[in-house]
Amino acid sequence: MKKSLAFALAGGLTALAMSPALAQKIRIGCTSSADCGTAMVAADNGIFEKMGLDVEMTRIALNSNIPPALLSNSLEIGGPTSSVFLQAADGGLDLVAVAGASYMHEASNEGTVAVIRDGVTIEKAADFAGKKVGVPGFGAYIHILFVRYLMENGVDPASVNLVETSFPSMPDVIRTGAVDAVLSGGPIVARILESKTGHLGPKFVSELGGDAPIIFYAATRDWATANPEAVQKFRAAIAEAAALIEADREVAIASVAKFTEQKPELVRATPPSKYKPEITADGLGWWLDLMKKQNLLQGSVDAANLLAP
Template sequence: MTPLFPRSHAPALRRRTVLAGALAAAAALPLRAQGSSTKIVFGYTAVTDFATLFVAKEEGYFGKRGLDVEPKFIPLNPSIPAAVQSDSLQMGGPTPSVYLQSVDGGLDHVVVGGGGTTAKNMTGVGLVARAGSGIKNAQDCLGKKIGVPGLGAYLHVTFRAWLKANGVDAAKVSFVEASFPQHGDLLRGGSLDAVVTADPFMARILSSGAGSVVSYYTTFQPDGMPTILYTARRDWAQKNMAAVKAFREATVEAAAFINNPKNNAKVREHLGKYIKLPPEVLATIQIGPPGPLINEKQLTYWVDMMKEQNMLKSPVNVAQLIAK
């Protein structure tokens, strides 16, 4: 019987077969097992919406997938896209409105996942007025100076939508950009009449007596809309497809951990490490439902809201904005 391959070719064939098998096996292993570790500096702001990031880091979900993720605090959310563009951050968590504005402005960034989501029962975000400001409802905001943790960011955009829904022209309200940690001091000092803020900073303001809640205004939104998007430059994501997939898988695992009531204390411990909260504050704040996977419908919701506020100049193809 004639051999399929000449005997003189057999050793080379065996070597190629072994090599091919080794390459296939290596491709199936996690990144770290292959002797590599992808470094990702991730920009976050001091809110609970980044719980999946913190849990994935502290529970080792990134590490076991060969990712060396370094969470880096960024005071103002609108600063994140520029830092991602410059490669100071490889990934970051802008709010949907900040992200879409950056894309509209020419940055080629994609969504790799999501942080927190909206929920009707969430009272961790609100309009908090300074004592003596006279602000009791939406109409009272006219002519007032109101602090927001980022012009064009989530709280600013949703607050303007709430004002409109209550018959108030947002153009007649003076908005001042101020980071979350400044809110209490600016109210106490009288620099602002009110702030659009979130826990844990809202809880601190209320406990200190510096202000009172006028409205937990975000409850007008439907459930399940993303409050934070995890993003990266498109070229970086394309060059690091395995890392993007591993990052997403790690945050999905973190979301499952967060959703298990048995892990509540541990989740709050991880939050406290990164947003610097004392145990007594951690025990009281709400943690929104995690939403690690983002779809076109969710992005379209934000596009429509921003178009209504004339915040986008160009058409947006949401299908092209989600990393595969």
């Protein structure tokens, strides 16, 4: 009996020694949009697993919740918008960018719009004055660009009642009349239009233009410094996923629909997100200049110091 147990234990230890190293656990948090499409595709198509990473994708209601989640160790990697990330860094949170994700381009700029509740008329920037408008997180990409749009058209942003509204709740707040408009993009817009409770308003991002990063993948500096191999594997996985999406958009449609819990046909009907695996100081610099003009940064932020090695 004892001999059999000894052989069993020895066999188990031998098998353990011969098995591959346990994959490193990484929790990735993103909002319910297509901006983290590369991570979604890497998770769904075994790319992370192949790299030795055990990834869990988590939906975050508001983009502004991502930096606190990183600091509290609820996430290892998150997908903040450039503006949310820079405000967090300006506020003293020691975060670094580890890889690029979505970026502004003609189609995405065209698809990020104001959706107006039926019965309300908003055709130009001045029409937003006195209206209640849902934004997907204060300080997030869409919020910052909308404020810029108002300012460039001579509208005082304080004259617009802006309220935080998560992407998934936007169809409901439009339907119930809780807001006059929401600022959104992707399948959320298609879903509202399909329900016939709202209609397209100003394409404010298209009017502004730009090709800067929308969101990218970030981590705490402590985590990135302690896990350089995981960072490199993550970057390799994101690059492979970006190439896969470039070759076959249907792969991205399937993963985005799954993560956002939207119908694939709604995702397919929206302008596709574009992805760059790299993140540069110049890309962050575009946002720094924009945010300084809106007095959104208090200190001096060095973009180059915010990139993980």
